[in-house]
Amino acid sequence: MNEVKVYEKDQKVKIHFKVNGQDVEYETEPRKLLVHALRELGFTGVHIGCDTSNCGACTVIMNGKSVKSCTVLAVEADGSEILTVEGLAKDGKLHPIQEAFWEKHALQCGYCTPGMIMEAYWLLKEKPDPTEEEIREGISGNLCRCTGYQNIVEAVKLASQKLRLGQTPYQRQ
Amino acid sequence: MYPPKIGYVIPDSVTEALEFLEKHDDAKPLAGGHSLIPMLKLRLLRPSYLVEIRRLQELKYLRKDGAQYSIGALSTHYEISKANIPLLSETASKIGDPQVRNMGTIGGSISHLDPSADYPAALIVLDAKVKVVGTKGERVVDFASFAKDMFTPDLNQGELVKEVLINDYSGYKYSYQKLERRAGDFAIVGVAVLLKVDGEEIKDARIGLTAVNTKAVRATEAENVLKDKICEKTIEVASDLAVKYANPTSDIRGTAEYKKKVTKVMTKRAILTALGKR
Numbered sequence: 331m332n333e334v335k336v337y338e339k340d341q342k343v344k345i346h347f348k349v350n351g352q353d354v355e356y357e358t359e360p361r362k363l364l365v366h367a368l369r370e371l372g373f374t375g376v377h378i379g380c381d382t383s384n385c386g387a388c389t390v391i392m393n394g395k396s397v398k399s400c401t402v403l404a405v406e407a408d409g410s411e412i413l414t415v416e417g418l419a420k421d422g423k424l425h426p427i428q429e430a431f432w433e434k435h436a437l438q439c440g441y442c443t444p445g446m447i448m449e450a451y452w453l454l455k456e457k458p459d460p461t462e463e464e465i466r467e468g469i470s471g472n473l474c475r476c477t478g479y480q481n482i483v484e485a486v487k488l489a490s491q492k493l494r495l496g497q498t499p500y501q502r503q
Numbered sequence: 504m505y506p507p508k509i510g511y512v513i514p515d516s517v518t519e520a521l522e523f524l525e526k527h528d529d530a531k532p533l534a535g536g537h538s539l540i541p542m543l544k545l546r547l548l549r550p551s552y553l554v555e556i557r558r559l560q561e562l563k564y565l566r567k568d569g570a571q572y573s574i575g576a577l578s579t580h581y582e583i584s585k586a587n588i589p590l591l592s593e594t595a596s597k598i599g600d601p602q603v604r605n606m607g608t609i610g611g612s613i614s615h616l617d618p619s620a621d622y623p624a625a626l627i628v629l630d631a632k633v634k635v636v637g638t639k640g641e642r643v644v645d646f647a648s649f650a651k652d653m654f655t656p657d658l659n660q661g662e663l664v665k666e667v668l669i670n671d672y673s674g675y676k677y678s679y680q681k682l683e684r685r686a687g688d689f690a691i692v693g694v695a696v697l698l699k700v701d702g703e704e705i706k707d708a709r710i711g712l713t714a715v716n717t718k719a720v721r722a723t724e725a726e727n728v729l730k731d732k733i734c735e736k737t738i739e740v741a742s743d744l745a746v747k748y749a750n751p752t753s754d755i756r757g758t759a760e761y762k763k764k765v766t767k768v769m770t771k772r773a774i775l776t777a778l779g780k781r
Protein backbone atom coordinates (compact mmCIF):
# COMPACT_ATOMS: atom_id res chain seq x y z
CA MET A 331 0.00 0.00 0.00
CA ASN A 332 1.35 3.43 -0.85
CA GLU A 333 1.83 6.04 1.86
CA VAL A 334 -0.95 8.52 2.53
CA LYS A 335 -0.03 11.99 1.20
CA VAL A 336 0.54 14.36 4.12
CA TYR A 337 1.34 18.06 3.70
CA GLU A 338 2.45 20.00 6.74
CA LYS A 339 0.96 23.42 7.33
CA ASP A 340 3.89 25.39 5.92
CA GLN A 341 4.55 22.98 3.10
CA LYS A 342 3.70 23.98 -0.44
CA VAL A 343 1.45 21.70 -2.45
CA LYS A 344 1.84 21.64 -6.22
CA ILE A 345 -1.50 21.52 -8.01
CA HIS A 346 -2.45 21.26 -11.66
CA PHE A 347 -5.75 22.41 -12.99
CA LYS A 348 -7.36 23.93 -16.05
CA VAL A 349 -8.65 27.48 -15.99
CA ASN A 350 -10.71 28.56 -19.00
CA GLY A 351 -9.24 25.71 -21.01
CA GLN A 352 -5.59 26.46 -20.18
CA ASP A 353 -3.38 24.18 -18.11
CA VAL A 354 -2.15 25.87 -14.97
CA GLU A 355 0.43 24.73 -12.46
CA TYR A 356 0.32 26.40 -9.08
CA GLU A 357 2.03 26.08 -5.73
CA THR A 358 -0.05 26.76 -2.68
CA GLU A 359 -0.14 26.45 1.09
CA PRO A 360 -2.93 24.09 2.12
CA ARG A 361 -4.91 26.90 3.72
CA LYS A 362 -5.23 29.09 0.64
CA LEU A 363 -8.73 29.59 -0.76
CA LEU A 364 -9.42 28.95 -4.42
CA VAL A 365 -10.63 32.52 -4.86
CA HIS A 366 -7.26 33.89 -3.75
CA ALA A 367 -5.38 31.50 -6.02
CA LEU A 368 -7.49 32.48 -9.04
CA ARG A 369 -7.04 36.19 -8.37
CA GLU A 370 -3.28 35.77 -7.99
CA LEU A 371 -3.26 33.96 -11.31
CA GLY A 372 -4.80 37.06 -12.86
CA PHE A 373 -8.45 36.00 -12.96
CA THR A 374 -9.54 39.09 -11.08
CA GLY A 375 -13.07 38.86 -12.42
CA VAL A 376 -13.52 36.47 -9.52
CA HIS A 377 -14.54 38.84 -6.72
CA ILE A 378 -14.58 38.58 -2.94
CA GLY A 379 -17.63 40.22 -1.45
CA CYS A 380 -17.98 38.68 1.99
CA ASP A 381 -16.41 36.53 4.68
CA THR A 382 -19.43 34.34 5.25
CA SER A 383 -20.01 32.43 1.98
CA ASN A 384 -23.19 34.39 1.37
CA CYS A 385 -22.65 36.85 -1.48
CA GLY A 386 -21.73 34.66 -4.47
CA ALA A 387 -19.40 37.29 -6.02
CA CYS A 388 -16.72 34.56 -6.12
CA THR A 389 -18.86 32.06 -8.08
CA VAL A 390 -16.99 30.01 -10.69
CA ILE A 391 -17.81 26.79 -12.51
CA MET A 392 -15.77 23.89 -11.18
CA ASN A 393 -16.09 20.57 -12.99
CA GLY A 394 -19.37 21.73 -14.50
CA LYS A 395 -21.01 22.95 -11.28
CA SER A 396 -21.24 26.44 -9.84
CA VAL A 397 -19.32 26.85 -6.59
CA LYS A 398 -18.37 29.69 -4.28
CA SER A 399 -14.60 29.75 -4.73
CA CYS A 400 -14.18 31.41 -1.31
CA THR A 401 -15.46 28.21 0.27
CA VAL A 402 -13.20 25.79 -1.59
CA LEU A 403 -9.50 25.35 -0.87
CA ALA A 404 -7.08 25.77 -3.76
CA VAL A 405 -5.68 22.29 -3.04
CA GLU A 406 -9.12 20.85 -3.62
CA ALA A 407 -9.07 22.19 -7.16
CA ASP A 408 -6.16 19.93 -8.11
CA GLY A 409 -7.15 18.09 -11.28
CA SER A 410 -10.27 20.15 -11.84
CA GLU A 411 -11.54 22.27 -14.71
CA ILE A 412 -12.53 25.79 -13.88
CA LEU A 413 -14.43 28.38 -15.85
CA THR A 414 -14.39 32.02 -14.79
CA VAL A 415 -16.07 35.03 -16.34
CA GLU A 416 -12.85 35.66 -18.32
CA GLY A 417 -13.44 32.41 -20.18
CA LEU A 418 -16.87 33.29 -21.56
CA ALA A 419 -16.16 35.71 -24.39
CA LYS A 420 -14.85 34.04 -27.55
CA ASP A 421 -12.91 35.75 -30.34
CA GLY A 422 -13.70 39.19 -29.03
CA LYS A 423 -17.42 38.42 -28.94
CA LEU A 424 -19.30 38.47 -25.68
CA HIS A 425 -21.12 35.37 -24.50
CA PRO A 426 -24.94 35.63 -24.92
CA ILE A 427 -25.33 35.91 -21.14
CA GLN A 428 -22.92 38.83 -21.08
CA GLU A 429 -24.74 40.46 -24.01
CA ALA A 430 -28.04 40.04 -22.21
CA PHE A 431 -26.66 41.67 -19.04
CA TRP A 432 -25.48 44.57 -21.16
CA GLU A 433 -28.69 44.94 -23.12
CA LYS A 434 -30.94 44.75 -20.05
CA HIS A 435 -28.79 47.05 -17.88
CA ALA A 436 -28.43 44.27 -15.35
CA LEU A 437 -25.63 45.99 -13.45
CA GLN A 438 -24.79 49.23 -11.76
CA CYS A 439 -21.51 49.07 -9.83
CA GLY A 440 -20.79 45.68 -11.40
CA TYR A 441 -19.28 44.08 -8.34
CA CYS A 442 -21.73 41.19 -8.23
CA THR A 443 -21.83 40.79 -12.02
CA PRO A 444 -19.17 38.13 -12.71
CA GLY A 445 -20.61 35.89 -10.00
CA MET A 446 -24.15 36.55 -11.19
CA ILE A 447 -23.19 35.69 -14.77
CA MET A 448 -21.45 32.46 -13.76
CA GLU A 449 -24.44 31.40 -11.68
CA ALA A 450 -26.74 32.26 -14.60
CA TYR A 451 -24.47 30.10 -16.78
CA TRP A 452 -25.02 27.10 -14.50
CA LEU A 453 -28.72 27.82 -14.11
CA LEU A 454 -29.30 27.94 -17.87
CA LYS A 455 -27.33 24.76 -18.35
CA GLU A 456 -29.58 23.03 -15.81
CA LYS A 457 -32.79 24.69 -16.93
CA PRO A 458 -32.55 26.14 -20.44
CA ASP A 459 -36.03 27.72 -20.19
CA PRO A 460 -36.50 28.75 -16.57
CA THR A 461 -39.59 30.46 -15.17
CA GLU A 462 -39.17 33.77 -13.39
CA GLU A 463 -39.48 31.97 -10.06
CA GLU A 464 -36.78 29.50 -11.07
CA ILE A 465 -34.50 32.36 -12.06
CA ARG A 466 -35.01 34.06 -8.71
CA GLU A 467 -34.37 30.83 -6.81
CA GLY A 468 -31.41 30.14 -9.13
CA ILE A 469 -29.63 33.37 -8.19
CA SER A 470 -30.58 33.23 -4.51
CA GLY A 471 -26.94 32.58 -3.60
CA ASN A 472 -25.83 35.83 -5.24
CA LEU A 473 -26.36 39.19 -3.62
CA CYS A 474 -26.64 42.47 -5.50
CA ARG A 475 -26.70 45.68 -3.52
CA CYS A 476 -27.49 47.96 -6.46
CA THR A 477 -30.02 46.76 -8.98
CA GLY A 478 -32.89 45.37 -6.94
CA TYR A 479 -32.52 42.22 -9.08
CA GLN A 480 -35.31 43.08 -11.54
CA ASN A 481 -33.02 43.76 -14.50
CA ILE A 482 -30.84 40.78 -13.63
CA VAL A 483 -33.90 38.54 -13.84
CA GLU A 484 -34.82 40.16 -17.16
CA ALA A 485 -31.28 39.59 -18.43
CA VAL A 486 -31.34 35.92 -17.51
CA LYS A 487 -34.66 35.56 -19.34
CA LEU A 488 -33.19 37.23 -22.43
CA ALA A 489 -30.05 35.12 -22.18
CA SER A 490 -32.17 31.98 -22.08
CA GLN A 491 -33.92 33.06 -25.30
CA LYS A 492 -30.64 33.90 -26.99
CA LEU A 493 -29.13 30.57 -26.04
CA ARG A 494 -32.16 28.58 -27.11
CA LEU A 495 -32.26 30.37 -30.44
CA GLY A 496 -28.68 29.29 -30.75
CA GLN A 497 -27.32 32.66 -31.85
CA THR A 498 -24.02 31.56 -30.43
CA PRO A 499 -23.20 27.96 -29.70
CA TYR A 500 -23.50 27.39 -25.98
CA GLN A 501 -20.14 26.55 -24.48
CA ARG A 502 -20.60 23.44 -22.47
CA GLN A 503 -17.96 22.42 -19.98
CA MET B 504 -10.29 36.23 5.31
CA TYR B 505 -7.92 33.28 5.41
CA PRO B 506 -8.28 30.00 7.22
CA PRO B 507 -5.58 29.42 9.88
CA LYS B 508 -2.52 27.39 8.90
CA ILE B 509 -3.48 23.77 8.52
CA GLY B 510 -1.89 20.56 7.38
CA TYR B 511 -3.57 18.69 4.56
CA VAL B 512 -3.92 14.99 3.96
CA ILE B 513 -5.00 13.29 0.75
CA PRO B 514 -5.88 9.67 1.39
CA ASP B 515 -6.51 7.21 -1.43
CA SER B 516 -9.10 5.20 0.44
CA VAL B 517 -11.48 5.30 3.36
CA THR B 518 -9.14 2.96 5.24
CA GLU B 519 -6.24 5.39 4.85
CA ALA B 520 -8.43 8.26 5.98
CA LEU B 521 -9.62 6.34 9.04
CA GLU B 522 -6.12 5.31 10.05
CA PHE B 523 -4.85 8.86 9.85
CA LEU B 524 -7.84 10.30 11.71
CA GLU B 525 -7.54 7.72 14.46
CA LYS B 526 -3.90 8.61 15.10
CA HIS B 527 -4.40 12.38 15.01
CA ASP B 528 -6.80 13.65 17.65
CA ASP B 529 -7.43 17.07 16.21
CA ALA B 530 -7.50 16.15 12.52
CA LYS B 531 -10.86 16.67 10.79
CA PRO B 532 -12.37 15.14 7.70
CA LEU B 533 -13.16 17.64 4.92
CA ALA B 534 -16.24 16.80 2.86
CA GLY B 535 -18.07 19.63 1.07
CA GLY B 536 -16.37 22.12 3.37
CA HIS B 537 -19.46 24.33 3.54
CA SER B 538 -19.61 24.26 7.31
CA LEU B 539 -15.94 23.59 7.94
CA ILE B 540 -14.34 26.29 5.74
CA PRO B 541 -16.62 29.10 7.00
CA MET B 542 -15.73 28.03 10.57
CA LEU B 543 -12.02 27.98 9.75
CA LYS B 544 -12.27 31.47 8.26
CA LEU B 545 -13.92 32.72 11.43
CA ARG B 546 -11.24 30.89 13.47
CA LEU B 547 -13.87 28.93 15.35
CA LEU B 548 -11.79 25.83 14.71
CA ARG B 549 -8.09 25.08 14.42
CA PRO B 550 -7.64 21.49 13.38
CA SER B 551 -4.09 20.19 12.92
CA TYR B 552 -4.89 18.52 9.60
CA LEU B 553 -7.77 18.41 7.20
CA VAL B 554 -8.25 14.98 5.74
CA GLU B 555 -9.75 15.34 2.28
CA ILE B 556 -12.50 12.76 1.91
CA ARG B 557 -14.54 14.66 -0.70
CA ARG B 558 -13.07 12.76 -3.62
CA LEU B 559 -13.24 9.25 -2.16
CA GLN B 560 -15.41 7.40 -4.64
CA GLU B 561 -16.15 4.74 -2.01
CA LEU B 562 -18.47 7.18 -0.23
CA LYS B 563 -20.06 8.58 -3.37
CA TYR B 564 -23.15 6.59 -4.27
CA LEU B 565 -26.89 6.70 -4.05
CA ARG B 566 -28.60 3.34 -4.44
CA LYS B 567 -31.98 1.78 -4.00
CA ASP B 568 -31.82 -1.84 -2.88
CA GLY B 569 -35.36 -3.22 -2.75
CA ALA B 570 -37.30 -0.88 -0.51
CA GLN B 571 -34.27 0.83 1.02
CA TYR B 572 -32.17 3.77 -0.11
CA SER B 573 -28.45 3.74 0.74
CA ILE B 574 -27.13 7.25 0.48
CA GLY B 575 -23.34 7.52 0.52
CA ALA B 576 -22.01 10.19 2.90
CA LEU B 577 -20.58 12.25 0.04
CA SER B 578 -23.86 12.57 -1.84
CA THR B 579 -24.36 16.29 -2.33
CA HIS B 580 -27.54 18.15 -1.49
CA TYR B 581 -27.89 18.69 -5.26
CA GLU B 582 -27.63 14.97 -6.03
CA ILE B 583 -30.13 14.11 -3.30
CA SER B 584 -32.54 16.79 -4.52
CA LYS B 585 -32.57 15.05 -7.94
CA ALA B 586 -32.95 11.50 -6.61
CA ASN B 587 -36.75 11.39 -6.14
CA ILE B 588 -36.52 10.12 -2.59
CA PRO B 589 -39.82 10.83 -0.86
CA LEU B 590 -39.49 13.82 1.52
CA LEU B 591 -35.67 13.81 1.57
CA SER B 592 -35.25 15.12 -1.99
CA GLU B 593 -37.69 17.97 -1.33
CA THR B 594 -35.83 18.81 1.86
CA ALA B 595 -32.45 18.81 0.10
CA SER B 596 -33.79 21.20 -2.55
CA LYS B 597 -34.51 23.77 0.18
CA ILE B 598 -31.04 23.82 1.73
CA GLY B 599 -29.06 27.04 1.35
CA ASP B 600 -28.60 28.18 -2.25
CA PRO B 601 -27.60 26.40 -5.48
CA GLN B 602 -23.84 26.80 -4.93
CA VAL B 603 -24.12 25.43 -1.38
CA ARG B 604 -26.11 22.46 -2.67
CA ASN B 605 -23.47 21.75 -5.31
CA MET B 606 -20.78 21.27 -2.66
CA GLY B 607 -22.45 20.39 0.66
CA THR B 608 -22.93 16.72 1.52
CA ILE B 609 -25.40 14.80 3.67
CA GLY B 610 -22.56 13.19 5.64
CA GLY B 611 -21.13 16.62 6.43
CA SER B 612 -24.49 18.04 7.40
CA ILE B 613 -25.35 15.29 9.89
CA SER B 614 -21.80 15.22 11.31
CA HIS B 615 -21.97 18.97 11.86
CA LEU B 616 -25.53 18.98 13.28
CA ASP B 617 -26.36 22.63 13.17
CA PRO B 618 -29.59 22.93 15.20
CA SER B 619 -31.17 24.76 12.24
CA ALA B 620 -30.09 22.29 9.55
CA ASP B 621 -32.86 21.01 7.28
CA TYR B 622 -32.13 17.28 6.86
CA PRO B 623 -32.67 16.33 10.52
CA ALA B 624 -36.41 17.16 10.40
CA ALA B 625 -36.84 14.76 7.48
CA LEU B 626 -34.46 12.12 8.81
CA ILE B 627 -36.28 11.73 12.13
CA VAL B 628 -39.65 11.27 10.46
CA LEU B 629 -38.18 8.83 7.93
CA ASP B 630 -36.69 6.73 10.77
CA ALA B 631 -33.32 7.04 9.05
CA LYS B 632 -30.33 5.01 10.14
CA VAL B 633 -26.70 6.03 9.96
CA LYS B 634 -23.89 3.63 9.10
CA VAL B 635 -20.69 4.65 10.85
CA VAL B 636 -17.32 3.19 9.89
CA GLY B 637 -14.11 3.06 11.93
CA THR B 638 -10.86 1.14 11.76
CA LYS B 639 -12.49 -1.65 13.77
CA GLY B 640 -15.53 -2.02 11.56
CA GLU B 641 -19.01 -0.67 11.00
CA ARG B 642 -22.01 0.03 13.18
CA VAL B 643 -25.53 1.16 12.38
CA VAL B 644 -27.40 3.59 14.62
CA ASP B 645 -30.81 5.27 14.45
CA PHE B 646 -30.41 8.86 13.29
CA ALA B 647 -32.52 9.91 16.28
CA SER B 648 -29.86 8.63 18.70
CA PHE B 649 -26.93 9.51 16.40
CA ALA B 650 -27.95 13.18 16.76
CA LYS B 651 -27.13 13.42 20.46
CA ASP B 652 -27.36 17.17 20.74
CA MET B 653 -26.52 20.24 18.69
CA PHE B 654 -23.11 19.93 17.07
CA THR B 655 -22.76 16.56 18.82
CA PRO B 656 -23.03 13.50 16.62
CA ASP B 657 -22.47 10.00 17.97
CA LEU B 658 -19.03 9.80 16.34
CA ASN B 659 -15.68 8.97 17.91
CA GLN B 660 -12.40 10.37 16.67
CA GLY B 661 -11.35 8.14 13.82
CA GLU B 662 -14.88 7.34 12.71
CA LEU B 663 -16.69 8.53 9.60
CA VAL B 664 -20.28 8.54 8.53
CA LYS B 665 -20.41 6.06 5.68
CA GLU B 666 -24.01 6.22 4.61
CA VAL B 667 -27.56 7.14 5.52
CA LEU B 668 -30.20 4.42 5.19
CA ILE B 669 -33.88 5.13 4.72
CA ASN B 670 -36.87 3.07 3.76
CA ASP B 671 -38.90 3.90 0.70
CA TYR B 672 -42.06 5.76 1.70
CA SER B 673 -43.46 6.18 -1.80
CA GLY B 674 -46.94 5.23 -0.60
CA TYR B 675 -46.95 8.21 1.77
CA LYS B 676 -47.83 11.85 1.32
CA TYR B 677 -45.27 14.33 2.52
CA SER B 678 -44.07 17.91 2.66
CA TYR B 679 -41.15 19.90 4.03
CA GLN B 680 -42.00 23.50 4.81
CA LYS B 681 -39.22 25.90 5.66
CA LEU B 682 -39.60 29.47 6.80
CA GLU B 683 -36.54 31.61 6.06
CA ARG B 684 -35.75 35.22 6.70
CA ARG B 685 -34.41 35.53 3.19
CA ALA B 686 -33.74 33.09 0.38
CA GLY B 687 -30.75 30.84 1.02
CA ASP B 688 -30.70 31.26 4.79
CA PHE B 689 -31.03 28.64 7.50
CA ALA B 690 -34.56 27.95 8.71
CA ILE B 691 -36.43 30.01 11.30
CA VAL B 692 -38.44 26.82 11.59
CA GLY B 693 -38.62 23.79 9.34
CA VAL B 694 -41.41 21.21 9.49
CA ALA B 695 -41.33 17.79 7.83
CA VAL B 696 -44.60 15.88 7.58
CA LEU B 697 -45.10 12.29 6.43
CA LEU B 698 -48.64 10.88 6.23
CA LYS B 699 -50.15 7.55 5.31
CA VAL B 700 -53.62 8.18 4.04
CA ASP B 701 -56.29 5.56 3.43
CA GLY B 702 -59.42 7.04 1.89
CA GLU B 703 -60.57 9.75 4.26
CA GLU B 704 -58.44 8.57 7.14
CA ILE B 705 -54.85 9.23 8.20
CA LYS B 706 -53.37 5.91 9.30
CA ASP B 707 -49.87 7.06 10.15
CA ALA B 708 -48.64 10.58 10.85
CA ARG B 709 -45.15 11.85 11.56
CA ILE B 710 -44.12 15.42 12.20
CA GLY B 711 -40.50 16.55 12.61
CA LEU B 712 -39.44 20.05 13.64
CA THR B 713 -36.05 21.63 13.11
CA ALA B 714 -34.51 24.93 14.24
CA VAL B 715 -36.76 25.29 17.28
CA ASN B 716 -34.80 23.07 19.66
CA THR B 717 -31.19 22.06 20.19
CA LYS B 718 -31.91 19.21 17.80
CA ALA B 719 -34.74 18.06 15.58
CA VAL B 720 -37.74 16.62 17.46
CA ARG B 721 -40.89 14.63 16.67
CA ALA B 722 -44.15 16.26 17.73
CA THR B 723 -45.68 12.98 18.92
CA GLU B 724 -48.87 14.32 20.50
CA ALA B 725 -49.64 16.22 17.33
CA GLU B 726 -48.98 13.05 15.33
CA ASN B 727 -51.41 11.04 17.46
CA VAL B 728 -54.21 13.57 17.08
CA LEU B 729 -53.83 13.48 13.31
CA LYS B 730 -54.34 9.72 13.10
CA ASP B 731 -58.03 10.05 12.53
CA LYS B 732 -60.50 11.12 9.85
CA ILE B 733 -59.10 14.04 7.88
CA CYS B 734 -60.83 17.18 9.11
CA GLU B 735 -60.02 20.83 9.64
CA LYS B 736 -60.47 20.55 13.38
CA THR B 737 -57.86 17.83 13.95
CA ILE B 738 -55.39 19.62 11.67
CA GLU B 739 -55.86 22.78 13.74
CA VAL B 740 -55.45 20.90 17.03
CA ALA B 741 -52.39 19.04 15.77
CA SER B 742 -50.76 22.29 14.62
CA ASP B 743 -51.40 23.80 18.05
CA LEU B 744 -49.92 20.75 19.77
CA ALA B 745 -46.75 20.93 17.66
CA VAL B 746 -45.91 24.20 19.42
CA LYS B 747 -45.45 22.21 22.66
CA TYR B 748 -42.34 20.68 21.09
CA ALA B 749 -40.82 24.01 20.13
CA ASN B 750 -38.42 25.47 22.63
CA PRO B 751 -36.73 28.14 20.53
CA THR B 752 -34.30 30.84 21.56
CA SER B 753 -34.50 34.46 20.49
CA ASP B 754 -31.84 35.39 17.97
CA ILE B 755 -31.30 37.34 14.75
CA ARG B 756 -33.89 35.16 13.04
CA GLY B 757 -36.67 36.17 15.44
CA THR B 758 -37.89 36.15 19.03
CA ALA B 759 -38.79 32.90 20.78
CA GLU B 760 -42.40 34.07 20.86
CA TYR B 761 -42.47 34.62 17.11
CA LYS B 762 -40.82 31.30 16.39
CA LYS B 763 -43.46 29.47 18.42
CA LYS B 764 -46.23 31.19 16.50
CA VAL B 765 -44.73 30.33 13.15
CA THR B 766 -44.17 26.73 14.25
CA LYS B 767 -47.92 26.39 14.33
CA VAL B 768 -48.35 28.14 10.98
CA MET B 769 -45.69 26.05 9.27
CA THR B 770 -46.96 22.78 10.76
CA LYS B 771 -50.43 23.48 9.42
CA ARG B 772 -48.99 24.47 6.06
CA ALA B 773 -46.96 21.26 5.89
CA ILE B 774 -49.94 19.07 6.75
CA LEU B 775 -52.21 20.82 4.24
CA THR B 776 -49.55 20.71 1.53
CA ALA B 777 -48.93 17.01 2.13
CA LEU B 778 -52.66 16.38 1.81
CA GLY B 779 -52.77 18.41 -1.41
CA LYS B 780 -55.17 20.93 0.15
CA ARG B 781 -53.05 24.02 -0.47
Ligand SMILES: Cc1cc2nc3c(=O)[nH]c(=O)nc-3n(C[C@H](O)[C@H](O)[C@H](O)COP(=O)(O)OP(=O)(O)OC[C@H]3O[C@@H](n4cnc5c(N)ncnc54)[C@H](O)[C@@H]3O)c2cc1C
Nearest residue numbers: 534535536537538539599607608610611612614620621664
Ligand atom coordinates in the same frame (compact mmCIF):
# COMPACT_ATOMS: atom_id res chain seq x y z
C1 LIG C 1 -24.15 30.17 2.76
C2 LIG C 1 -24.54 28.86 3.38
C3 LIG C 1 -25.89 28.58 3.60
C4 LIG C 1 -26.27 27.37 4.17
N1 LIG C 1 -27.60 27.12 4.38
C5 LIG C 1 -27.99 25.95 4.90
C6 LIG C 1 -29.38 25.66 5.09
O1 LIG C 1 -30.26 26.44 4.75
N2 LIG C 1 -29.71 24.46 5.64
C7 LIG C 1 -28.77 23.53 6.00
O2 LIG C 1 -29.14 22.47 6.48
N3 LIG C 1 -27.45 23.78 5.83
C8 LIG C 1 -27.06 24.96 5.30
N4 LIG C 1 -25.70 25.20 5.13
C9 LIG C 1 -24.72 24.19 5.57
C10 LIG C 1 -24.44 23.22 4.43
O3 LIG C 1 -25.57 22.40 4.22
C11 LIG C 1 -23.22 22.33 4.68
O4 LIG C 1 -22.92 21.80 3.43
C12 LIG C 1 -23.36 21.18 5.63
O5 LIG C 1 -23.81 21.60 6.87
C13 LIG C 1 -22.01 20.49 5.85
O6 LIG C 1 -21.71 19.61 4.82
P1 LIG C 1 -20.30 19.60 4.15
O7 LIG C 1 -20.26 18.43 3.26
O8 LIG C 1 -20.07 20.92 3.54
O9 LIG C 1 -19.35 19.31 5.41
P2 LIG C 1 -17.96 19.89 5.88
O10 LIG C 1 -18.06 21.36 6.06
O11 LIG C 1 -16.88 19.36 5.04
O12 LIG C 1 -17.88 19.19 7.30
C14 LIG C 1 -18.74 19.54 8.37
C15 LIG C 1 -18.32 18.76 9.62
O13 LIG C 1 -18.57 17.37 9.50
C16 LIG C 1 -17.37 16.61 9.50
N5 LIG C 1 -17.57 15.60 8.46
C17 LIG C 1 -17.82 15.82 7.14
N6 LIG C 1 -18.09 14.65 6.52
C18 LIG C 1 -18.00 13.67 7.46
C19 LIG C 1 -18.19 12.25 7.44
N7 LIG C 1 -18.54 11.59 6.32
N8 LIG C 1 -18.02 11.58 8.59
C20 LIG C 1 -17.69 12.23 9.73
N9 LIG C 1 -17.51 13.56 9.82
C21 LIG C 1 -17.68 14.28 8.70
C22 LIG C 1 -16.25 17.60 9.26
O14 LIG C 1 -15.06 17.21 9.86
C23 LIG C 1 -16.82 18.85 9.92
O15 LIG C 1 -16.65 18.81 11.30
C24 LIG C 1 -25.29 26.41 4.56
C25 LIG C 1 -23.93 26.69 4.32
C26 LIG C 1 -23.55 27.89 3.75
C27 LIG C 1 -22.10 28.16 3.51
Ligand code: FES
Nearest residue numbers: 379380385386400
Ligand atom coordinates in the same frame (compact mmCIF):
# COMPACT_ATOMS: atom_id res chain seq x y z
S1 FES D 1 -16.92 35.95 -1.41
FE1 FES D 1 -18.96 36.06 -0.72
S2 FES D 1 -19.66 34.05 -1.17
FE2 FES D 1 -17.61 33.96 -1.77
Ligand code: FES
Nearest residue numbers: 438440474475476
Ligand atom coordinates in the same frame (compact mmCIF):
# COMPACT_ATOMS: atom_id res chain seq x y z
S1 FES E 1 -24.45 45.88 -9.53
FE1 FES E 1 -23.61 46.60 -7.70
S2 FES E 1 -23.76 44.83 -6.45
FE2 FES E 1 -24.83 44.23 -8.18
